[in-house]
Amino acid sequence: xxxxxxxxxxxxxxxxxxxxxxxxxxxxxxxxxxxxxxxxxxxxxxxxxxxxxxxxxxxxxxxxxxxxxxxxxxxxxxxxxxxxxxxxxxxxxxxxxxxxxxxxxxxxxxxxxx
Amino acid sequence: xxxxxxxxxxxxxxxxxxxxxxxxxxxxxxxxxxxxxxxxxxxxxxxxxxxxxxxxxxxxxxxxxxxxxxxxxxxxxxxxxxxxxxxxxxxxxxxxxxxxxxxxxxxxx
Numbered sequence: 569x570x571x572x573x574x575x576x577x578x579x580x581x582x583x584x585x586x587x588x589x590x591x592x593x594x595x596x597x598x599x600x601x602x603x604x605x606x607x608x609x610x611x612x613x614x615x616x617x618x619x620x621x622x623x624x625x626x627x628x629x630x631x632x633x634x635x636x637x638x639x640x641x642x643x644x645x646x647x648x649x650x651x652x653x654x655x656x657x658x659x660x661x662x663x664x665x666x667x668x669x670x671x672x673x674x675x676x677x678x679x680x681x682x
Numbered sequence: 683x684x685x686x687x688x689x690x691x692x693x694x695x696x697x698x699x700x701x702x703x704x705x706x707x708x709x710x711x712x713x714x715x716x717x718x719x720x721x722x723x724x725x726x727x728x729x730x731x732x733x734x735x736x737x738x739x740x741x742x743x744x745x746x747x748x749x750x751x752x753x754x755x756x757x758x759x760x761x762x763x764x765x766x767x768x769x770x771x772x773x774x775x776x777x778x779x780x781x782x783x784x785x786x787x788x789x790x791x
Contacts (some may be wrong), residue, residue, distance in 0.1 A: 572724075
C-alpha cells in the first residue's frame with residue numbers, strides 16, 4: 569500500500585459525458601502527478617500540482633483539467649469523453665517537486681468509455 | 683513517440699535463468715528510475731540512478747546507468763516467479779518523468 573488513494577476504482581460511462589477522478593496523496597506529500605496509461609501509449613504524464621499550484625504540464629488534452637485543493641487532494645476532470653479516453657488513470661505523490669523525486673503511485677482508476 | 687525505448691517488449695524465461703532489460707534514449711537525463719508494475723496496481727519504484735556509470739544492486743537486481751546518462755539496464759540474476767511484472771524505466775527530463783513503454787517479464791516456475 570503506497571498510501572495514495574484513488575476513487576473510484578472503476579468507472580464506466582458514455583461518449584460525450586464528463587467524469588471526475590479523485591486522488592488523496594500520502595500524508596505530508598505536497599506534489600500530485602496525474603498519468604494516463606493505455607495499451608498503445610504506455611504511461612503518459614498529464615499534469616503536476618505542487619502545494620495547490622500547477623507546476624508542470626505534459627500531454628494533457630484541453631478537454632481535461634485538474635486542480636489541487638487546500639487539503640492537498642486533487643481531482644482530474646475529463647469532459648466530452650471519447651472512446652480513446654478509455655485507459656487507466658494514475659495519481660502519484662511525492663514530498664517535493666521535480667522528476668527525480670520518488671513518486672508513490674495510487675492503485676489507479678480504470679475508465680471505460682462506451 | 684517515446685523518449686525512452688525499452689527492449690525487449692516481452693520476455694519469458696524459466697525460473698533460475700538470468701535476464702536483462704534495456705532502456706535507451708538519444709537524450710541525456712539528470713536521473714533515471716526503474717519501476718515495477720503488477721496487474722491492477724500502480725508502478726512501484728525500484729531504484730533511482732543519478733551518476734553516469736553508476737551501478738546499484740537490489741538483492742538479485744542490478745541496475746546500471748550509462749556513462750553518458752542516455753541509457754540504462756536492469757539485470758536480474760536467477761529469476762523467480764515473483765519477479766514477474768511490467769518493468770518501466772523513467773527519465774527525469776525537463777523536471778518531468780518520461781516513461782518507456784515497458785518490458786513485460788514472465789518467469790515460469
